Amino acid sequence: MSIEVSDFIFNLGVATILSMIIGLEREIKKKPIGLKTCVVIGITSCLLTDVSIDAANHFAIPYEKPMDPLRLAAQIVSGIGFLGAGVILRRNNDIISGLTTAAIVWGAGAIGIACGAGFWMEAIISTCLIIISVEIFPIIFKWIGPKALTEKQLKVKIIVDNDEKMTEILKQMKQKGMKASKVRIKDVQEGTLQQMDLTILVNEKLYATDVYYELKQIKHVISVEMEAL
Template identity: 55%
Template sequence: MEMHTFIKLGISAILGLIIGLERELKRKPVGLKTCLVISIVSCLLTIVSIESAYIFPKQSHINMDPLRLAAQIVSGIGFLGAGVILRRGNDSISGLTTAALIWGAAGMGVAVGAGFYVEAIIGVILLIASVEFIPLATNVFGPKQLREKELFLKLIVSDINKIAEVIAAIKMREISIKTVRIKDLDDGSHLIELKVSVDQKRATTDVYYSIHHIPAVRSIDIENI
């Protein structure tokens, strides 16, 4: 094996390590080891694909596409990415960023395997900046909608006549209501499920205490989406 092959695999491992650490620090399902495997194997398959195109034609006089094997990585990695996308009970979707970074780790491995070192390094830098620093800047300088976070609330109200009063009281507490779902329970009480948005800097506990003080609310369950 030639030295440039070791260099390619080493660079791919380092860049995959950077992507994996970002996911690991956020306690995501796909972390350090997975990103390392994806980046290294993608790089290796690209090297094999390119080298095979130049080795085998000399032996069999058959024309081969240098990136035929590498091209399958892009579609094949989609199955792995789909496994980390989850649909929660409150209809919110999570895991899309992780799935995108899996695809990015594979693309980075292909780029390094094909010899595009500088492009791969710049790509990883932009990836990390996109998922780490740009959202922080958006929370400070972006429009109001991007400076808000969503919460999912479950409230138990005993008196049916108090439901409208509770919703109005929530709106008065600087809480924007996006969706409302009301369900009658077997014990005669009523379940109110709300998807709301509040300022990004507002603590979830502050929202909890604010709503908990509404007299008609018997119990509250709050989840940060």
């Protein structure tokens, strides 16, 4: 039986609203794929699913020419995979970003497929769970989870005037609550100065300017360059 026009419009309406909700979350966080992209993905996924089901019912001949009603829907998942891969970035500091956004894109497509197939309640529940997982769970885990969840990473470049004091500098950083990792040291200005490139973990409540000031106060530190990861 073909999908009625009223059902088709309702499916598209639900897909639009639900994909708009998860797209708005990305838009607020200024991510590369936001409100408009998620809405377009949700609507087109719903449309293709409806067309796939309707075409299978319309053109199939029982026992002679069977058709898969979700053939197009299966291709949606593959197509969205390429779109999601486009938002996953590897920056110069070897930090991978965009994984959550890519997953949200996949979720928008899945919600569109569910709405197109008529599984509205499942789509609504999934949308709520996605928002809770992305927004609420991280806050809860910061309260009850390990200390590592309340720390943020900073990439720091320090110029030192005495290579014999590098160990002392690292000890002072530790005393100030800064945990150093991925330390790289090299000579600059023909060996007269040394450069330390490292990633440090600090409490997320600290401002980057406070960390910068603390590092500048350490003896033998000439200059500090900092980047939030």
